[in-house]
Amino acid sequence: MKIRAQYAMVLNLDKCIGCHTCSIPCKNVWTNRDGAEYMWFNNVECKPGIGYPKKWENQEIHKGGWHLNGDTLQLKAGGRIHKGLNIFHNPDLPVIDDYYEPWNYDYARLIESPKRKHQPSVRPHSRLTGKPIDLKWGPNWEDDLAGLGETGAGDANFKNLEIATYLQFRNVFMFWLPRLCEHCLNPACVASCPSGALYKREEDGIVLVDQERCRGWRYCVSGCPYKKVYFNWKTGRAEKCIFCYPRVEAGLTTLCAHSCVGRIRYVGVLLYDLDRIAETAAAPSDQDVYPAHLDILLDPNDPDIERAAASQGIAPNMLAAAKKSPVYALIKDWRLALPLHPEFRTLPMVWYVPPLSPVSRQIDPSQEADAIDRMRIPITYLANLLTAGDEAPVRMALQRLAAVRRYMRTQRVEKQADTGVLDAVGLDEETVAKIYRLLALARLEDRFVLPTKSVVQDEDSYARQGCCGFGEAL
Numbered sequence: 001m002k003i004r005a006q007y008a009m010v011l012n013l014d015k016c017i018g019c020h021t022c023s024i025p026c027k028n029v030w031t032n033r034d035g036a037e038y039m040w041f042n043n044v045e046c047k048p049g050i051g052y053p054k055k056w057e058n059q060e061i062h063k064g065g066w067h068l069n070g071d072t073l074q075l076k077a078g079g080r081i082h083k084g085l086n087i088f089h090n091p092d093l094p095v096i097d098d099y100y101e102p103w104n105y106d107y108a109r110l111i112e113s114p115k116r117k118h119q120p121s122v123r124p125h126s127r128l129t130g131k132p133i134d135l136k137w138g139p140n141w142e143d144d145l146a147g148l149g150e151t152g153a154g155d156a157n158f159k160n161l162e163i164a165t166y167l168q169f170r171n172v173f174m175f176w177l178p179r180l181c182e183h184c185l186n187p188a189c190v191a192s193c194p195s196g197a198l199y200k201r202e203e204d205g206i207v208l209v210d211q212e213r214c215r216g217w218r219y220c221v222s223g224c225p226y227k228k229v230y231f232n233w234k235t236g237r238a239e240k241c242i243f244c245y246p247r248v249e250a251g252l253t254t255l256c257a258h259s260c261v262g263r264i265r266y267v268g269v270l271l272y273d274l275d276r277i278a279e280t281a282a283a284p285s286d287q288d289v290y291p292a293h294l295d296i297l298l299d300p301n302d303p304d305i306e307r308a309a310a311s312q313g314i315a316p317n318m319l320a321a322a323k324k325s326p327v328y329a330l331i332k333d334w335r336l337a338l339p340l341h342p343e344f345r346t347l348p349m350v351w352y353v354p355p356l357s358p359v360s361r362q363i364d365p366s367q368e369a370d371a372i373d374r375m376r377i378p379i380t381y382l383a384n385l386l387t388a389g390d391e392a393p394v395r396m397a398l399q400r401l402a403a404v405r406r407y408m409r410t411q412r413v414e415k416q417a418d419t420g421v422l423d424a425v426g427l428d429e430e431t432v433a434k435i436y437r438l439l440a441l442a443r444l445e446d447r448f449v450l451p452t453k454s455v456v457q458d459e460d461s462y463a464r465q466g467c468c469g470f471g472e473a474l
Contacts, residue, residue, distance in 0.1 A: 090222055100139060193219060228240055268326050293339060326449060
């Protein structure tokens with residue numbers, strides 16, 4: 001068993017209000033420059049919808065992630081030999097119109113316009129060509145279900161559902177899905193790069209791009225099934241979310257998490273067994289990947305795991321953070337958080353608590369146990385999004401969230417705690433108190449548990465500063 005540490009994030013979709021506040025500081029700090037205008041390392045999509053870039057979930061189009069060829073795990077777009085023979089031709093690459101052509105407005109026209117009969121107007125101009133353009137798409141074009149009648153049928157999560165039924169006004173549903181790089185345990189972007197420019201940091205699992213080695217082949221862009229690697233058209237190199245590692249190394253959380261208005265994000269450390277990555281990613285069926293993924297996440301409070309981790313060089317402050325990790329509790333202990341599209345077999349490390357929603361039709365009090373299956377957001381849709389179509393884990397997570405609400409209501413309002421609702425979902429009062437505190441009342445230090453980077457003496461660090469990074473792009 002080879003133990004490694006991994007930074008991970010959990011997002012509670014039950015509390016996301018779609019304000020996009022998480023996207024703004026990320027954009028201002030990391031991609032507010034030439035060549036990166038269309039990049040959103042963090043974006044918030046409205047579901048149902050085809051997202052940003054268009055139809056990113058449909059791997060029949062984009063050929064991202066991994067698949068099983070017999071018993072062998074292979075990149076969906078082909079291995080090194082295939083890429084080497086076709087290195088100048090990548091038909092699976094998204095084009096700029098799949099993202100959106102970034103634009104600006106000539107506001108000077110409003111100020112400098114001479115006296116005239118009618119109010120001057122401004123038109124959008126492309127930031128790539130400088131020419132006027134007609135706006136047809138954007139990073140949150142589908143916000144609040146805008147255009148759902150046209151794009152809804154392209155949502156891959158409607159698999160095994162009657163799409164037309166859920167696009168009717170009386171049955172329509174909506175929730176927001178914030179997305180960022182998953183910093184996967186089995187990253188397809190790293191495996192896809194012919195230059196070896198992408199790498200996964202051994203000390204914390206953050207996936208980064210070596211700007212000096214990148215040659216702009218862009219196979220990382222098409223290889224990532226979540227489409228969270230981008231091509232900078234000015235520098236000719238790939239860029240992606242860096243999990244705000246300069247902040248994380250100082251014990252601070254990511255910008256998107258720190259700025260979140262709804263406090264939906266939780267960041268912490270997980271321990272996992274590196275030796276079982278290949279076995280886990282090659283699980284026999286898509287629905288077997290999630291439980292196999294859970295199995296390789298190790299309990300930091302187990303004395304044997306703690307001793308083995310320490311002997312393998314895991315720093316004491318990293319172990320201490322793992323023991324208090326809110327993400328481990330949400331993912332492994334309580335089974336409330338689920339991975340985004342585990343069928344891509346990249347073993348993502350940004351997980352989601354599924355959203356509760358209103359019951360779509362009136363039910364008898366005696367049928368309250370069936371309320372989860374009658375919620376406006378279909379269980380099948382959430383299962384296609386989070387568990388490769390397996391409804392059991394989604395149903396359990398929602399039942400536990402509903403049970404916590406029901407129990408707290410009986411305790412606070414009715415002044416008589418009903419423990420019967422907890423017994424049905426395998427929870428006890430102590431666990432419910434912890435869940436309630438973390439999901440409803442948690443302070444910043446409870447939601448973000450990160451160690452500071454271990455100090456390593458490096459006499460040459462001053463001489464080497466400025467030798468790598470984005471260079472002229474900044």
